[in-house]
Amino acid sequence: MKVLLSWLREFAPDIDGDPVELGEKMSALGLAVEDMTITGEGLDGIVLAKVLDLRPHPGADKIQLVDVDMGDGEALQVCCGAFNMSVGDLIPFATIGTVMPNGMEIAQRKLRGEMSNGMCCSAAEMGMGDDHDGIMLLTNTIDTSAAPLGTPITEALGMERDVLWDLEVNANRPDAMSVAGVARDLAATLGVPFAFPQHTYTPAGGLVTDEAKIEIIDPSLCGRFIARTIHGVEIGTSPLWMQQRLTALGMRPINSVVDISNYVMLELGQPNHTYDLDTVPNGHIRVRRAHESGEAITTLDGVERSLVASDGVIADGSDRAIGIAGVMGGLDTEIGDSTTSVLLEMAWWDPPSISRTIKRLNLPSEAGTRYRRGADWGENMVRAADRFCQLIAESGATTAAGTIDERGTTPDRSPRPVRVAKVNGLLGTDLSSDEMQGHLTSIGFEVAASDADTLDVTVPTWRWDTETETDIAEEVGRMYGFESIPKTVPKPEQNGALTPYQADRRAVRRALIGAGCSEIQPMPFLAPGDLAKVGLPEDGVTLTNPLVHEESVLQTSLLPNHLKAVAYNQSHRSGPVRFFEIARVFLPSPESQLLPDEREHLAVAISDAEAPAAVEMLDILDRTLALPNVQLRPSTPAGMHPTRSADVVIAGKVRGHVGEVDPAVAETYGVAGRVAWLELDPGSILDGPHGNRRYSPISKFPSSDLDLAFEVPDDISAANIAGALRKGGGRQLVDVALFDTYRGTGVADGARSLAFRLRFQANDRTLTEAELAELRDACIAAAQKQKGVTLRG
Amino acid sequence: MxxxxxxxxxxxxxxxxxxxxxxxxxxxxxxxxxxxxxxxxxxxxxxxxxxxxxxxxxxxxxxxxxxxxxxxxxxxxxxxxxxxxxxxxERMDLTEYLGSASPGHAHIVTQTRDRLEDIFIGMGYSVAEGPEVESAWYNFEALNIPEWHPARGSFDTIFVNLGEPEEVMLRSHTSPVQIRTMENQEPPIYIVCPGRVYRTDTADATHLPAFNQIEGLVVDKDITLGDLAGTINQFVKALLGDDIETRLRPSYFPFTEPSAEFDIRGLDGSWLELGGCGMVHPYTLRACGIDPEVWQGFAFGFGIDRLAVMRYQTDDLREFVNNDIRFLKQF
The missing domain is CATH 1.20.1270 (Substrate Binding Domain Of Dnak; Chain:A; Domain 2)
Incomplete structure (x- = not known):
């Protein structure tokens, strides 16, 4: 919502002061200033000029040559990037040497070989609104007999210095969607008087009740409907001052009737609609919901729209829909150039109803925004109707006597009790009931003290969203000033802490970072087909309204995005990468559950590396988390290398996969070389027992090392042999490590040599040669129990 | 001799x-x-x-x-x-160094998030998490945003094809975690909920459709708006330094009343909006089975990514999700 200082002062003449400070006051009231402009200033050097000729620029398509006359009858050439002018148009023209409001100085210069002697100005360039679209055309607004060519533009337009604030108005402040509402707040905080000016008109002709009839069929839709009929309307342009204000507040002037409609809405926050009375038989209007069977209407934008039963409809006496309530009027009853009689609608619509229709039809509008936030259903409606009639009377139109004022259902506004202690307890203040009363009445709440501890508060009709004790407490706080509330810090009795899972997750991150892995956080979106490319079922949850098709599926595995990440880095010659990620995957919803099976996965991808690199990461995690009994069971998980992958089995349950990405899959993603891959479900792992570390005493006696090499068939795992050795060595075997593997001469085909270093040590004595020999034999025997395993000489 | x-x-x-x-x-x-x-x-x-x-x-x-x-x-x-x-x-030129050891790096969002979590843990809060795919109840309705409410539109929600139309969505804020916590835990509650949230924002230098928020929730006896202001002031100073000032400005969120934006003022004297906050709306407390006559609370939320941008002076948010090692290894 934009407001002008001059307009605010029509309601509170004593609003005054430094524009920045006034802006701060409004921000502190919850009307955040997004932008501030001083208008009508810094326009020295801009004069009224006339377009004499328009020619293409010989060397450029996007600019044209314009000859203007600034009053001396001479044709002055300028280059101009706008194309909305016609010969004969009146425009604001910045002469050479003018410093524009944005600080740019106009100089004589050559553009592609053509001289430019000034600048034709848009409204935005002059600090008058947002319209950058073209040069401001003044042909219909300025009478050159009063303001000849060359007149300074401020004089020609009757402009005075003013301040324009652009305010961010929250959805609970329908009242502040108007100049008057902002003035009320600002006046209250400044402690200056606020009043609505009296705007009267003289009725003439017949009675409105003879010319129109309003029937509210559905009172839950329409809380109030005020109608007037106006005759002798001439559609033309509205007065210059009105056009300037509309322009400043961001609305484009249209014609004398539409402009008044918008002006009243901006000034008083009361949207309204005008019908060509001659197109509404007998001025008869029925307000109802759309028919269950469905109906259609062509709205004034020329689009035929079908309505559903929840939509509000304005129908004529024959029940034909002539408007969508609160959202958009119909084409058939629209004001046109030939309109002479107008039916004015000032209505209050049920906000949820309007909101649903706006959303369904995607038809946001200035009026709709006000209705859906809850317009005023009180005397402001009559005031707005009066203001409309008074403004239109200035152009000679007359309003029939009387007012049609039909009522439906409006919110209950009987006084409600507000506990002083509750308000103070919520705000952290120590205000008396008198102080609270002062703050509330300053913005139009009616307050009666029922006793020292309770206030009876009547919430004004312009605050649809304000209802409860808490809402009212907020108003007290707002007017008292949030910045005045003392800052305190609550002291919880419990300690803050990470959950065990969160602490473990951090430990995992640290361990992987220590192992040289960098964390990535790709978005969890996949393209359709990404899952199939890694051999996974395409049952990822899909998005209804994805931003792009390539990001329309939620990941069920971290593999596709990691392969994309590896390929991306390879394409930038960034060398081998080690990435890890802990992120959500979204598996299909289990039976009778609405939401997907969402869990956190941990993945590690190492490019240019074979499977053991991933196993090493698993080993690091094993040691970081002290996992119980981690085993690798050869398998072929989706997307992984058929002969170099395994299930990760922890305490008997499959908790993930480790190995290498299937080279064919990697290639599909544009990845060169091998990728070692580990993907785990840490949630289920950490749900189980882990982290159980117990001290084992360190022996004070010497240890003995022994190397043993076995020929082991390929189908028996090294882990298997190590396990057998442990079994054979018993308690005295304190360490087993694979230190060499060998295939080739001297070893049978289909087998390899595995060399282990064994360390023996007892806690209570030095092991004797005889004991060591016995342990050696036991280890060898245990290993050789596996079929085909033999000790190498 | x-x-x-x-x-x-x-x-x-x-x-x-x-x-x-x-x-x-x-x-x-x-x-x-x-x-x-x-x-x-x-x-x-x-x-x-x-x-x-x-x-x-x-x-x-x-x-x-x-x-x-x-x-x-x-x-x-x-x-x-x-x-x-x-x-x-055996004299050596120590710069004659062939080693290629390169440590890994935590993502800057993680670094920022951990830092925030640690500050709040120090203030007595726990860290709560919740699903990223949520139902309309948790993302909207329990938060006092009924189906017709204009605020729904302002969340620019990404919906997923589950249940009825617009019944299931990628959460558009971390507030659903508040609801889940209040449903499952008796007050007093002191939590922060960090995590990823989603909106239909086209990715550009300052927007991502997937970004990170952290939200705080306190429900206890006699909690006031002054407590909220003081809490924000305390964590901002812990995070950004003692000379940073804070203020609350009235604002509007359906799930808090009163609602406010909170601003910080840096050394250059200008105010910068950091996030939104307010006293938990009685409607929301009741929706979670908490009696607003007995318990009061506050909530606040803000963007983690934006703090990371401020701290590390990055100029394009898209780098956060681009997986480029040249970016990741800088932090």
Whole structure:
């Protein structure tokens, strides 16, 4: 919502002061200033000029040559990037040497070989609104007999210095969607008087009740409907001052009737609609919901729209829909150039109803925004109707006597009790009931003290969203000033802490970072087909309204995005990468559950590396988390290398996969070389027992090392042999490590040599040669129990 | 007597001439061995008469000691110079370094998030998490945003194809975690909920459809708006420094009442909006089975990514999700 200082002062003449400070006051009231402009200033050097000729620029398509006359009858050439002018148009023209409001100085210069002697100005360039679209055309607004060519533009337009604030108005402040509402707040905080000016008109002709009839069929839709009929309307342009204000507040002037409609809405926050009375038989209007069977209407934008039963409809006496309530009027009853009689609608619509229709039809509008936030259903409606009639009377139109004022259902506004202690307890203040009363009445709440501890508060009709004790407490706080509330810090009795899972997750991150892995956080979106490319079922949850098709599926595995990440880095010659990620995957919803099976996965991808690199990461995690009994069971998980992958089995349950990405899959993603891959479900792992570390005493006696090499068939795992050795060595075997593997001469085909270093040590004595020999034999025997395993000489 | 001095002088001369440890050690038998002159001289002491013997013995001992000291001193000097020479010979240019060890890096969002979590843990909060795919109840309705509410549109929600249309969505804020916590935990509640949230924002330098928020929730007895202001002030100072000021400005969120934006003022004096906050709306407390006449609370939320941008001065949010090692390794 934009407001002008001059307009605010029509309601509170004593609003005054430094524009920045006034802006701060409004921000502190919850009307955040997004932008501030001083208008009508810094326009020295801009004069009224006339377009004499328009020619293409010989060397450029996007600019044209314009000859203007600034009053001396001479044709002055300028280059101009706008194309909305016609010969004969009146425009604001910045002469050479003018410093524009944005600080740019106009100089004589050559553009592609053509001289430019000034600048034709848009409204935005002059600090008058947002319209950058073209040069401001003044042909219909300025009478050159009063303001000849060359007149300074401020004089020609009757402009005075003013301040324009652009305010961010929250959805609970329908009242502040108007100049008057902002003035009320600002006046209250400044402690200056606020009043609505009296705007009267003289009725003439017949009675409105003879010319129109309003029937509210559905009172839950329409809380109030005020109608007037106006005759002798001439559609033309509205007065210059009105056009300037509309322009400043961001609305484009249209014609004398539409402009008044918008002006009243901006000034008083009361949207309204005008019908060509001659197109509404007998001025008869029925307000109802759309028919269950469905109906259609062509709205004034020329689009035929079908309505559903929840939509509000304005129908004529024959029940034909002539408007969508609160959202958009119909084409058939629209004001046109030939309109002479107008039916004015000032209505209050049920906000949820309007909101649903706006959303369904995607038809946001200035009026709709006000209705859906809850317009005023009180005397402001009559005031707005009066203001409309008074403004239109200035152009000679007359309003029939009387007012049609039909009522439906409006919110209950009987006084409600507000506990002083509750308000103070919520705000952290120590205000008396008198102080609270002062703050509330300053913005139009009616307050009666029922006793020292309770206030009876009547919430004004312009605050649809304000209802409860808490809402009212907020108003007290707002007017008292949030910045005045003392800052305190609550002291919880419990300690803050990470959950065990969160602490473990951090430990995992640290361990992987220590192992040289960098964390990535790709978005969890996949393209359709990404899952199939890694051999996974395409049952990822899909998005209804994805931003792009390539990001329309939620990941069920971290593999596709990691392969994309590896390929991306390879394409930038960034060398081998080690990435890890802990992120959500979204598996299909289990039976009778609405939401997907969402869990956190941990993945590690190492490019240019074979499977053991991933196993090493698993080993690091094993040691970081002290996992119980981690085993690798050869398998072929989706997307992984058929002969170099395994299930990760922890305490008997499959908790993930480790190995290498299937080279064919990697290639599909544009990845060169091998990728070692580990993907785990840490949630289920950490749900189980882990982290159980117990001290084992360190022996004070010497240890003995022994190397043993076995020929082991390929189908028996090294882990298997190590396990057998442990079994054979018993308690005295304190360490087993694979230190060499060998295939080739001297070893049978289909087998390899595995060399282990064994360390023996007892806690209570030095092991004797005889004991060591016995342990050696036991280890060898245990290993050789596996079929085909033999000790190498 | 003088013969001992001569012997000593001769020995000292030999020691002095030895030009290395090996050469010196080679002298040892000749100086101190069985056949060494000084040893022989000791043997011949017995032939002297007792009176002379004592005097001669002392002189001989003095000579021998002198030689021994000279020998050890010389040996020490030679060893030191040998060591120096050896060290000199293995001189290294430490920048002649072929190592390629590269440590991994935590993502800057994680670093920022951990930092925030730690500050709040220090203030007595726990860290709560919840699903990223949510139902309309948790994302909207329990938060006092009914189906028709204009605020729904402002969340620019990404919906997923589950349930009825617009019934399931990627959460558009972390507030659903508040609801889940209040449903499952009796007050007092002191939590922060960090995590990813989603909106239909086209990715550009300052927007991502998937970004990170952190939200705080306190529900306890006698919690006030002043407590909210003080809490924000405390964590901002812990995060950004003691000289940063904070303020609340009235605002609107359906799930808090009163609602506010909170601003910080940096050293340049300008105010910057950091996030939204407010007192938990009685509707929301009731929706979670908490009696608003007994308990009151506040909530606040803000963007983690934006803090990361402020801290590390990055200029394009898309780098956060682009997986480029050249970006990741900078932090």
């Amino acid at each position: 003088s013969s001992y001095d001569d012997l000593a002088s001769q020995a000292l001369a030999e020691i002095e001439q030895a030009d290395g440890i090996d050469a010196l050690d080679a002298l040892r038998p000749g100086l101190f061995g069985k056949k060494a002159a000084l040893t022989e001289a000791k043997k011949s002491l017995g032939q002297l008469d007792p009176e002379q013997r004592k005097e001669a013995g002392q002189a001989l001992n003095a000579a021998r000691q002198q030689v021994e000291v000279a020998f050890e001193t010389r040996r020490g000097a030679l060893a030191a110079s040998a060591r120096t020479e050896a060290l000199e010979a």
